[in-house]
Amino acid sequence: MSLRSPLGKVRGLGSAKEGVAHWWAQRMTAVALVPLLIWFVASICAMADAEYNAVRDWIATPMVSIMLVLMTVAVFHHAQLGLQVVLEDYVHTEWRKIASIAIVKFTAIGLAVATIFSIVKIALG
Amino acid sequence: MASNNRPLSPHIQIYKPQLTTFMSITHRATGIVLAVGTVMLVCWLIAAATGENAFNNVQTFLGSIIGKLLLLGWSYALFYHMCNGLRHLFWDAGRGFEIETAYTTGRLVIGVSILLTIGAWLWGYNAMAAI
Ligand code: HEM
Numbered sequence: 001m002s003l004r005s006p007l008g009k010v011r012g013l014g015s016a017k018e019g020v021a022h023w024w025a026q027r028m029t030a031v032a033l034v035p036l037l038i039w040f041v042a043s044i045c046a047m048a049d050a051e052y053n054a055v056r057d058w059i060a061t062p063m064v065s066i067m068l069v070l071m072t073v074a075v076f077h078h079a080q081l082g083l084q085v086v087l088e089d090y091v092h093t094e095w096r097k098i099a100s101i102a103i104v105k106f107t108a109i110g111l112a113v114a115t116i117f118s119i120v121k122i123a124l125g
Numbered sequence: 126m127a128s129n130n131r132p133l134s135p136h137i138q139i140y141k142p143q144l145t146t147f148m149s150i151t152h153r154a155t156g157i158v159l160a161v162g163t164v165m166l167v168c169w170l171i172a173a174a175t176g177e178n179a180f181n182n183v184q185t186f187l188g189s190i191i192g193k194l195l196l197l198g199w200s201y202a203l204f205y206h207m208c209n210g211l212r213h214l215f216w217d218a219g220r221g222f223e224i225e226t227a228y229t230t231g232r233l234v235i236g237v238s239i240l241l242t243i244g245a246w247l248w249g250y251n252a253m254a255a256i
Contacts, residue, residue: 003131027217030210037207041200041245048249049188052177059173068170078162086153111167118167118174 008051021083029078056122065123072115080108148231151216152209162199200245238247 047058058064083104091097134149140146169187172179186192215221221230 027214030214034207034211037203041203042248044226045245045248046252049184049253051172052180055173055180059170075163079156079163082156086157111163115167115170118170121174 022084026078026081026085029074029081032070032074033078036067036074039067040071046101059119059122060125062123063120068119069116072112072119076108076115078111080105144231145227146235148209152206152213155206155209157201158202161205162195162202165195184227197242197246201238204241204245205234208238209232209239232247 043058043064047055049057059068071085084101087100087104091100169183172183172205187196200219212221215230220225
C-alpha cells in the first residue's frame with residue numbers, strides 16, 4: 001500500500017530527503033546544549049547575586065565569551081527548529097503557518113544577534 | 126481523495142491519559158517555555174552591555190518575588206527538558222522502547238529534574254550567603 005495520495009503523486013510531492021537535515025540539526029544542537037547549559041547554569045548559581053563589575057569581568061574572560069556565543073547559537077538554532085515543528089503541527093491555514101514560522105525565525109535571528117553583540121561588546125571592552 | 130481512508134490512530138479524546146503521554150506534552154510545553162525565557166536571558170546580557178543602571182534594574186526584577194518565581198519555573202523547565210531530551214536521544218538511537226523501560230526512564234527524568242532544581246537553588250543561595 002502506498003501512503004502517497006494520487007494528487008501528491010501527480011504534483012510530484014513527497015520526500016525530497018530534506019526533512020532529515022532539520023531533524024538531525026535538532027538532535028545535534030540538543031547534544032551540544034547539554035554541556036553548554038550545564039556549564040552556564042552552574043556558573044550562574046556560583047555567581048548568584050554578583051555585582052555588575054563581577055558579572056562583566058566574568059563575561060569578558062575569553063573562554064567564557066566563546067562559550068556564551070556557542071551557547072547562544074545552539075540555543076536559538078535549536079529553539080527555532082523546535083518551534084517550527086510545533087507550528088507545523090498546530091497551524092493548518094497555509095499563510096498563517098508560513099507567517100508564524102517566518103516570525104519565529106526572524107525573532108530567533110534578532111535575539112541571537114542582540115545577544116552575541118552584547119557579549120562581544122563586553123568582551124572587547 | 127484517497128487520503129480519506131488512511132488508518133488513524135486513536136485520538137486524544139479517547140486515549141487514556143498515561144505518564145508517557147503526559148511527559149511527552151510536557152517536553153513540548155517546556156520547550157516553548159524555555160524559548161520564551163530566552164528573552165529574559167537576552168535582556169540580562171543587553172543590560173550588562175548597556176551599563177550599571179540597566180543591569181541593576183534587571184537584577185532587581187529577577188530578585189523580586191515574580192522574578193524568582195519565573196526563574197524557578199525556567200530552571201525546572203530547563204532541567205526537565207534537558208533530562209527528557211536525553212531520554213529522547215536514547216530513543217533516537219533505538220534504545221529504551223520497552224514499555225517497562227519507558228516508564229522507568231520517565232520516572233527517573235521527573236525525579237532527577239526535581240533534584241537538580243533543588244540542588245541549583247541551594248547552591249545559588251549558598252553562594253549568595255558567601256558574598
Ligand atoms: C539541555 C539541552 C536540551 C536538550 C538535550 C534538548 C533536547 C530536545 C530534543 C531531543 C527535542 C526533540 C523532541 C521531539 O522529537 O519531540 C527537543 C525539542 C525542542 N526543544 Fe529542546 N533540548 C534542550 C534545550 C532546549 C532549550 C534551551 C530550548 C529553548 C530555548 C529548547 C526548545 C525546544 C523546543 C521548542 C522543542 C520542540 C518541542 C516539540 O517539538 O515538541 N530546547 N529538545
